[in-house]
Structure formats: structure tokens, C-alpha cells
Amino acid sequence: MIAREFFERSPLVCARGLIGAELRWGGCAGTVVETEAYDAAGDEACHTFFRPSARSFVERHQAGTAYVYLNYGMHWLLNVLVKGPRRNGFVLIRALEPLAGLDCMTRRRVVAEPRKLCAGPGRLTQAFGIDGAVHGEDLCGNPEFAFHARQRRPRIVADGRVGISVAGELPWRFTLAGSRFVSVRARDFRIVTQKKTGTASKNHPGL
DNA sequence: ACACGGATACTA
DNA sequence: AGTATCCGTGTC
Numbered sequence: 001m002i003a004r005e006f007f008e009r010s011p012l013v014c015a016r017g018l019i020g021a022e023l024r025w026g027g028c029a030g031t032v033v034e035t036e037a038y039d040a041a042g043d044e045a046c047h048t049f050f051r052p053s054a055r056s057f058v059e060r061h062q063a064g065t066a067y068v069y070l071n072y073g074m075h076w077l078l079n080v081l082v083k084g085p086r087r088n089g090f091v092l093i094r095a096l097e098p099l100a101g102l103d104c105m106t107r108r109r110v111v112a113e114p115r116k117l118c119a120g121p122g123r124l125t126q127a128f129g130i131d132g133a134v135h136g137e138d139l140c141g142n143p144e145f146a147f148h149a150r151q152r153r154p155r156i157v158a159d160g161r162v163g164i165s166v167a168g169e170l171p172w173r174f175t176l177a178g179s180r181f182v183s184v185r186a187r188d189f190r191i192v193t194q195k196k197t198g199t200a201s202k203n204h205p206g207l
Numbered sequence: 208a209c210a211c212g213g214a215t216a217c218t219a
Numbered sequence: 220a221g222t223a224t225c226c227g228t229g230t231c
Contacts, residue, residue, distance in 0.1 A: 038226075045226070046226090047225095047226085050225095069226090070225095071225060072225065072228085074227080090226095092226055094226080120227070121227075122226095123227085123228075126228095163225095163227070164225090164226055183227095
């Protein structure tokens with residue numbers, strides 16, 4: 001199980017590091033293939049920018065806590081609170097590759113194609129049965145409801161965040177390279193695997 | 208292309 | 220109370 005210390009780093013590092021991890025949720029499981037980073041300070045797209053309740057949430061909870069909210073009146077979106085020494089924020093879980101519990105997901109979602117079961121932030125919460133009851137829950141306690149470390153270091157692609165009206169140009173969305181289970185195909189194919197040299201630091205001044 | 212739907216945070 | 224906005228999905 002991924003321990004709390006993992007989430008005690010910057011939003012960008014956590015968002016990138018979760019690609020390839022496995023999310024287990026009761027009888028369901030999936031590989032994280034798409035995330036987005038949100039910075040609690042200065043990021044106009046982060047809830048903390050325009051919601052006092054979100055700022056309070058960051059203050060009152062520790063890293064590794066689930067931040068779940070209802071968007072557009074019908075879709076629950078799963079975020080993980082991260083609190084680094086320099087920066088706080090959230091990681092939005094945007095897509096998973098289904099690994100276990102496919103029958104259960106299909107029952108909840110009423111779609112046949114496995115590719116679309118968890119290809120989107122609202123779709124994966126519906127498939128996993130995640131809703132407002134999860135808001136504020138610790139994701140570092142029960143291994144049955146937690147992230148688990150990836151086996152190998154995956155190839156990761158960074159590009160702009162999607163679905164937001166502001167600050168979408170920031171390359172803060174991360175996808176598993178070549179995955180057919182992402183919500184939106186990456187426009188930019190920069191590989192940003194965690195090497196010490198290369199484009200990663202250059203394109204991510206927030207780090 | 209558009210309808211669907213509710214919580215949050217504004218204005219008063 | 221009324222209004223604007225919002226990290227989306229499915230079907231038109």
C-alpha cells in the first residue's frame with residue numbers, strides 16, 4: 001500500500017508518481033492511467049482558488065485524504081489531498097485501466113466496452129461506487145481502499161489539463177504513454193519519465 | 208451539437 | 220431568493 005509519505009510531496013510529483021499505481025476499492029481495482037495536478041496556491045483552476053471550504057479542507061486534513069465533490073450536479077470526482085513541504089494541492093484521478101471487478105463495474109455503469117468503464121473522472125467513480133461518502137476519508141489506512149505501488153516505472157506523457165476554463169495550458173495532466181484507457185488522448189507526446197535531465201524540470205517550473 | 212443536474216459562493 | 224459557475228457524460 002502506498003504510504004502517507006508518498007502524498008507529502010508537491011502536487012506535480014504526486015500526480016506523476018501515481019501513474020501506473022493500482023487503485024483497489026473493495027472488489028474493484030484498476031491501474032491509474034491519467035491524473036491531473038492542482039496547486040492550492042495560485043492555481044486558478046484549483047478549488048482553493050475560489051472556494052473557502054476547499055481552503056479549510058486543506059488546513060484540516062492530512063495528506064492522503066480523499067477530496068470528493070459533485071460536479072455538474074451529477075458526477076462525483078475523486079481527488080487526493082497532497083501536502084508537501086513547499087506546496088499543497090490535489091491530484092485528480094481521471095482514468096483507470098480496469099483490472100478486477102469488471103462485472104461489478106459494468107453493472108454500475110451499464111456500458112459494454114471495458115475501454116470506457118473508467119475512462120473519465122466521473123466514469124471511474126461511478127464504476128467504483130465512489131461518492132460523497134468518501135469525502136474526507138483517509139486513503140492510507142485500509143489496503144482494500146488504497147493505492148498500491150506500481151511494479152515498473154512507466155512511460156508518462158505530460159500535456160495540458162482538460163475540461164477546465166482557466167489555466168488549462170499548464171502541462172499538469174499526466175497519462176500512461178500509449179494507454180487506450182485514458183479519457184482524452186494526449187495532444188503533446190513529451191515523455192516525462194522521472195529522469196534527472198530532459199524536459200521535465202524545464203516544463204515544470206512548479207517543481 | 209445540447210440537455211442534464213446540484214452544491215458552493217457570490218449578490219442583494 | 221436569485222444568479223453564475225463548475226476538474227462531465229450520454230445522446231442528440
